[in-house]
Amino acid sequence: xxxxxxxxxxxxxxxxxxxxxxxxxxxxxxxxxxxxxxxxxxxxxxxxxxxxxxxxxxxxxxxxxxxxxxxxxxxxxxxxxxxxxxxxxxxxxxxxxxxxxxxxxxxxxxxxxxxxxxxxxxxxxxxxxxxxxxxxxxxxxxxxxxxxxxxxxxxxxxxxxxxxxxxxxxxxxxxxxxxxxxxxxxxxxxxxxxxxxxxxxxxxxxxxxxxxx
Amino acid sequence: xxxxxxxxxxxxxxxxxxxxxxxxxxxxxxxxxxxxxxxxxxxxxxxxxxxxxxxxxxxxxxxxxxxxxxxxxxxxxxxxxxxxxxxxxxxxxxxxxxxxxxxxxxxxxxxxxxxxxxxxxxxxxxxxxxxxxxxxxxxxxxxxxxxxxxxxxxxxxxxxxxxxxxxxxxxxxxxxxxxxxxxxxxxxxxxxxxx
Numbered sequence: 001x002x003x004x005x006x007x008x009x010x011x012x013x014x015x016x017x018x019x020x021x022x023x024x025x026x027x028x029x030x031x032x033x034x035x036x037x038x039x040x041x042x043x044x045x046x047x048x049x050x051x052x053x054x055x056x057x058x059x060x061x062x063x064x065x066x067x068x069x070x071x072x073x074x075x076x077x078x079x080x081x082x083x084x085x086x087x088x089x090x091x092x093x094x095x096x097x098x099x100x101x102x103x104x105x106x107x108x109x110x111x112x113x114x115x116x117x118x119x120x121x122x123x124x125x126x127x128x129x130x131x132x133x134x135x136x137x138x139x140x141x142x143x144x145x146x147x148x149x150x151x152x153x154x155x156x157x158x159x160x161x162x163x164x165x166x167x168x169x170x171x172x173x174x175x176x177x178x179x180x181x182x183x184x185x186x187x188x189x190x191x192x193x194x195x196x197x198x199x200x201x202x203x204x205x206x207x208x209x210x211x212x213x
Numbered sequence: 214x215x216x217x218x219x220x221x222x223x224x225x226x227x228x229x230x231x232x233x234x235x236x237x238x239x240x241x242x243x244x245x246x247x248x249x250x251x252x253x254x255x256x257x258x259x260x261x262x263x264x265x266x267x268x269x270x271x272x273x274x275x276x277x278x279x280x281x282x283x284x285x286x287x288x289x290x291x292x293x294x295x296x297x298x299x300x301x302x303x304x305x306x307x308x309x310x311x312x313x314x315x316x317x318x319x320x321x322x323x324x325x326x327x328x329x330x331x332x333x334x335x336x337x338x339x340x341x342x343x344x345x346x347x348x349x350x351x352x353x354x355x356x357x358x359x360x361x362x363x364x365x366x367x368x369x370x371x372x373x374x375x376x377x378x379x380x381x382x383x384x385x386x387x388x389x390x391x392x393x394x395x396x397x398x399x400x401x402x403x404x405x406x407x408x
Contacts, residue, residue, distance in 0.1 A: 021385060024244070025329050029237035072297060072326075076290040084286060099336050102289040106329045108241055181400060182235055186393025190386040198381035 003128060010132025016109045017140040017189075018196045023109040026100050027141060028185030033158035033166070037145035039093040041138025043086065043101065047078045048110050048137075049130030054078075055118040056126035062119075071114045072105070079104045109137060144188050152179035219350050222343075226354035229405050232330045233362040234396040239330030243363055244388060246321060253367035254360070256321045261356030263300060263325050264334050268352030270295050271335035272345055292335045300326045330359055365395055 016022050023044075030036045054074050055062075062070045083101045087094045094101065104110065113133055118126040149158050154175045155166035178184055232238045239260070246256045271292050279285050304322045307315040315322075325331060334355050338348040369391050378387050 021244075022241075025237050025240040028240065069297060072293055073290070076293050080286065080289050083289065099333060099340065102336055103238075103329050103333060105289055105293050106327045106332050108327060111327060178397075181397075182237065183393045183397040183400065185237065186389050186396055190382070190389030190393065193389065194379070194381045194386035197383070197386065201381075 006125070006128050006132050010129070010134075010136040011139060012136075013200070014133075015136045015140065015196070016112075016133050017137055018193055019200075020109075020112070021193075022112050023107045023137065024189065026103065026107060027137075027144065028182070028189055030097055030100050031141055031144035031148055031185065031188075032152070032180050033096075033149055034142065034145045034156070035093070035158060035160050036096055037141035038138070038160070039086075039090065040097060040100065041134070041141040043082050044104060044107065044109065044137055045131065045134025047075070047082055047104055048113060048134045049127055050078045051075050051110055051114060052118040052126040052130035053123055055114045056121060056123045059119050067119065068111075068115075071111060075110050075114070076105045109133065140192070143192065144185075147188050148179045148184050151176050152184060219347070222347060222350050223354040223357075224405065226351055227358040227361060228399070228402040231358045231362055231399055231402075232333070232355050233359060234392070234399045235403075236333070238333040239328050239359060242321070242324060242328050243359075243366065243392070244385070245324075247363055247367045247370055247388075250364070250367045250371060252321070253363045257356070257360030257363045259321055259325060260328065260330065260359050261353060263296075263303060263328075264331055264352040264356040264359075265349060266299055266303070266352075267292075267296050267331050267335050268338055268348040269345075270299060272338060272343075272348045275339055276345075288336070288339065289332075292332055296331055296335070297326050330355065362395070362399075366392055369395065 010016075012019075014020060017024065017027050026040060026044075030040050051071075051074055055071060058070070058074075079102060082104075083094075086097075086101060113129060117129045121129070146156065149155055149166070150169065152175050153166075154170040154172050155168055158166035161167055176184075179188070226232070230236055233240065233243050242256055242260070247253045274291055274295055275285075275288065279288060279291060284291075300322060304315070307322070334352050338351055341351075343351060370388060373387065373391065376387075382390070
């Protein structure tokens with residue numbers, strides 16, 4: 001088991017959102033307050049880890065012809081569990097994420113990791129993969145939330161800090177409302193991916209130069 | 214069910230609450246198959262068809278199976294199974310009876326299962342408490358909204374090949390930003406109501 005490598009892959013080099021470009025609907029749709037982003041990220045982390053474990057356990061039992069259908073059933077089962085738990089204990093999150101919690105079923109990250117990783121690796125490695133990929137997703141969500149919330153409303157930590165209102169960094173009327181609207185989601189994610197592409201390419205070029213020397 | 218009600222749902226689904234550009238449902242196929250105009254159109258048409266069928270069947274399943282048995286909490290699971298089998302069925306049907314359309318849509322059909330617009334429309338129908346006709350109208354017009362968005366986006370993207378932009382934005386980022394600009398244009402429809 002290669003914990004360090006998996007950690008780095010999940011968070012940076014194989015980040016589910018920024019590099020593999022999976023699960024973009026929820027990334028752009030719900031990242032308007034820190035509360036939403038954290039809630040969504042953690043839900044996906046838990047579901048992804050559980051699904052990876054179960055699918056890795058069943059990987060020798062499931063016939064390859066119907067594997068996708070089997071994965072979908074496993075995923076939908078865990079999503080339903082998490083959905084019900086959130087409804088029961090964190091109703092505020094449930095009402096602000098709305099339809100996007102049940103829609104985790106069709107979040108390509110989970111099906112993608114089941115197909116690409118959990119169906120081929122041991123239970124332990126799959127569990128770690130779930131945790132790290134889930135963390136990578138959560139980190140991206142949190143970054144998006146912080147940027148959009150700050151530029152759009154001038155607050156930090158909306159929904160969590162300061163009794164839910166968030167800490168006001170600059171007066172709300174100077175915020176660019178645009179960043180909270182759908183356009184802000186597209187723009188922020190586009191710039192983030194561009195930044196990661198630039199950084200990864202630079203790192204690669206540096207490596208090449210060192211080899212040449 | 215009044216005519217005006219149906220008109221209002223259609224207008225909402227196509228323009229005001231466009232599935233892709235306003236509600237962020239179905240971004241993956243929107244980004245994935247919008248490089249060329251003809252594949253984008255094919256995908257859009259397939260999505261209209263599947264969304265209409267999915268709204269229909271999910272409404273029936275919910276009304277006559279889940280609600281009487283008190284199993285509403287199994288909605289997500291039931292709907293995704295209905296959609297997955299529906300897509301499979303549509304694929305087999307087209308292959309047998311309309312092979313030309315089947316070859317045209319080809320690879321895009323199975324992809325529709327994981328299109329969140331399809332599951333989204335089924336869940337939203339239930340959430341909004343639509344009746345059978347309203348559900349079907351919402352499904353069809355939601356699909357039309359998807360088609361409109363993907364066709365607009367594909368035509369922008371075809372032109373982008375000749376555009377000059379920073380190298381770091383190559384590929385996905387620039388596509389996202391142009392999609393954002395289209396979304397900005399669609400913001401103009403917000404608040405639009407017939408009465």
